[in-house]
C-alpha cells in the first residue's frame with residue numbers, strides 16, 4: 149500500500165507500483181544515482197535520509213529524501229551529451245510524495261534502460277548494464293510502453309498543481325537523484 153502526500157493519504161488505487169522515469173550514470177558497469185552516486189546494485193534502491201528520517205518515514209513531506217522519478221520519460225536527447233548518462237524507467241513503491249513533474253518514493257526498481265542515440269561504446273555499455281540487471285534496453289519510443297507492463301502512472305488528478313514545500317524547491321534545483 150502506498151500513500152501519497154498533499155492530502156492523498158493511502159489512496160486505495162495505488163496498490164500497484166507507480167511508473168517513473170529518470171537517469172543514472174553508468175559506473176563500473178552498473179547504475180549509480182546522478183546526484184549522490186548511490187549504487188543501484190541489483191537494479192533497485194531503498195531511499196535513505198541523511199536528515200534522520202527512518203526508512204518507513206522516507207520520503208518525508210518536508211524533506212528532500214526519497215528516490216526521484218519523473219512522470220514522463222526524460223527528453224530523448226537528455227542523456228546524449230555525456231558518455232555515461234543513461235535514461236530509463238523505474239517502478240516506485242512504498243511511501244510516495246507527489247510533486248508537479250515527478251515523485252519521490254521509498255523504493256524503486258529499474259524496469260528498462262533506454263538505448264542511446266549513438267552507436268558504439270556507450271550503446272554497448274547500456275546493453276551490458278541492462279543484461280546484468282535482467283532488464284530490456286529499448287529505444288526511447290518504446291520506453292513508456294515497456295514501463296507500463298510493470299505499473300501505472302500516477303493519475304494526473306493526484307499530482308499537485310503547485311508544490312510549495314522545501315522539498316519541491318530541492319526538486320526543481322537538483323532534479324532527480
Ligand SMILES: [Zn+2]
Pocket residue numbers: 197198199200201206207208211212213
Ligand atoms: Zn528525510
